[in-house]
Structures are given as C-alpha cells and as structure tokens.
Amino acid sequence: MASQFELDWSSSQLSRKAQEQExxxxxxxxxxxxxxxxxxxxxxIEVHWEDTIDGGKRRIVCPGAGCPICAKGSRPxxxxxxxxxxxxxxxxxxxxxxxxxxxxxxxxxxxxxxxDPTKYDIKLKKEGKGLDTRYTTIPSRNMxxxxxxxxxxVEEFPSVEQVNKALSIDEIKEMPLVVLAESTxxxxxxxxxxxxxx
Numbered sequence: 001m002a003s004q005f006e007l008d009w010s011s012s013q014l015s016r017k018a019q020e021q022e023x024x025x026x027x028x029x030x031x032x033x034x035x036x037x038x039x040x041x042x043x044x045i046e047v048h049w050e051d052t053i054d055g056g057k058r059r060i061v062c063p064g065a066g067c068p069i070c071a072k073g074s075r076p077x078x079x080x081x082x083x084x085x086x087x088x089x090x091x092x093x094x095x096x097x098x099x100x101x102x103x104x105x106x107x108x109x110x111x112x113x114x115x116d117p118t119k120y121d122i123k124l125k126k127e128g129k130g131l132d133t134r135y136t137t138i139p140s141r142n143m144x145x146x147x148x149x150x151x152x153x154v155e156e157f158p159s160v161e162q163v164n165k166a167l168s169i170d171e172i173k174e175m176p177l178v179v180l181a182e183s184t185x186x187x188x189x190x191x192x193x194x195x196x197x198x
Contacts, residue, residue, distance in 0.1 A: 003061060005161045006041040009109035009117060024158050027084055027093040034124040035087035035140065036095065038117040039150075042102060043160040046076040053176040060175070061166040068172055072179045081160045085150060087121060092150075092157040097135075104137040114139050 027036065046062035048069050060069065062076040070076070080102035084095045105122065108114040121140035128134050146154070173180065 003043065003045045003064075003164060003166065005043040005159070007043060009042065009106055011042075024163055025091070025093045027086055027095045029097075029124055029126050029135070031126050031129075034126065035121055036124060037085040037087065037121050037146065038082060038095075038105065039085050039092065039146070039154045040083035040118070040160075042080055042082045042106075043164075045079045045081055045096075045160070045164050047079050048074060048076045050074065051178040053178060053181065058175065058177065060172060060177075061164045063166045063169060063172070066169050068169060069177070069179055074179050081164070083154055083157055083160075085146065085154070090150065092153045094157075094160070094163060101135050101137060104135075108137070108139055119143055119145075 027034075046064070048060040048062055050058050050060060050069065052058050062070065067076075078099065079096055080098070081094055081096050084093055085091070086093045101124065105117050108122075109117050114120065117139075121142040123138040123140055125136040125138065126133065127136070167175075
C-alpha cells in the first residue's frame with residue numbers, strides 16, 4: 001500500500017486497515033505532559049526499516065505496487081505524520097506517531113464538542129517505558145488562533161510528502177539490503193559492490 005498524504009481527519013484511512021529526504025525537526029514526545037498544536041492534515045506513511053548488508057539500518061518509504069521489499073515478504077509499518085507547533089518553544093516540527101495516538105486525535109476531530117484539531121492545543125501524556133509505554137491525548141482549553149508568524153512558519157516548513165520522498169522501484173532494487181539478497185553469495189557480492197561505490 002502506498003503512502004497517502006494530507007488525509008482529512010475524518011478519513012477512514014487513519015486506521016490499521018486503511019529517497020533523498022528533506023531533513024526536518026521531529027517532535028520528541030518526552031515522559032510526562034507534552035503540549036502541541038496540530039498545524040496540518042495527517043498523512044499515512046508506509047515505511048520499511050531494513051537491515052543493510054554492511055550491518056546498518058535503512059528507512060525506506062514503500063512505493064506501493066511493485067515494491068521489491070514487499071515482494072520478499074517484508075511488510076511496511078504504517079506511521080502517521082503531520083506538522084505541529086511545539087508549545088515548548090513555539091516552533092514547527094513534524095509529529096511522527098503510530099495508530100494509538102493518531103486514532104485518539106481523530107476521535108476528538110470527529111466529536112462535535114471539539115472538531116478540527118488545528119483549532120485547539122492537545123496534551124500528549126507519556127507514561128511508562130519500553131513495551132509498557134502508554135500515550136494519552138487530552139484536548140486543551142487553549143483555543144487561541146495561531147499568530148501570523150506561526151502560520152507563515154507552518155507554510156514554509158517542508159510538507160510531509162517532501163520529507164518522505166519515495167525511491168523508484170529500480171533504485172530500491174539497487175540498495176544493499178539483506179532482504180533483497182537471494183543468497184549468501186549475493187550478500188558478499190553486493191557488499192563488495194556497495195563499498196566500491198563509496
């Protein structure tokens with residue numbers, strides 16, 4: 001399944017069923033209370049995290065139909081991204097979260113009492129650690145509109161699509177990924193070819 005950019009908050013695609021990349025600041029959810037203002041539409045990104053032949057890890061945005069990584073049985077994971085204002089320093093960052101958080105925000109977006117989550121701040125509460133980490137979202141009473149300066153900063157911030165440029169099928173096939181190597185010999189040969197290109 002290909003990534004889907006700028007979905008509506010009411011979209012059914014915000015569900016479990018449903019690359020040279022520009023560098024941006026990602027929002028880091030810290031333990032305790034975190035306050036943000038959603039500043040754009042959500043996007044669903046299908047991402048592969050794959051081992052490389054040289055022992056590293058590589059993030060690859062899944063191109064969808066014809067993906068050679070999917071063809072090898074390695075399914076991408078869904079991530080959900082949108083621009084936010086970080087209330088710690090009032091700067092624009094990219095929020096990258098899983099279904100648990102995005103579905104909670106979507107629930108508020110569908111509620112008549114709250115609606116569009118770009119109109120009020122949201123508190124993200126992080127509790128626990130590791131596999132026991134829990135996230136809770138709570139709407140804030142701060143419904144103050146964004147300033148002209150903040151709106152300009154949001155507009156100038158790279159789009160989710162710009163940050164997640166997918167490589168072509170051929171480019172992915174040429175990557176030195178363990179999942180794409182058919183045998184130990186391929187691993188050895190691809191590794192040599194990879195290092196020779198550096």
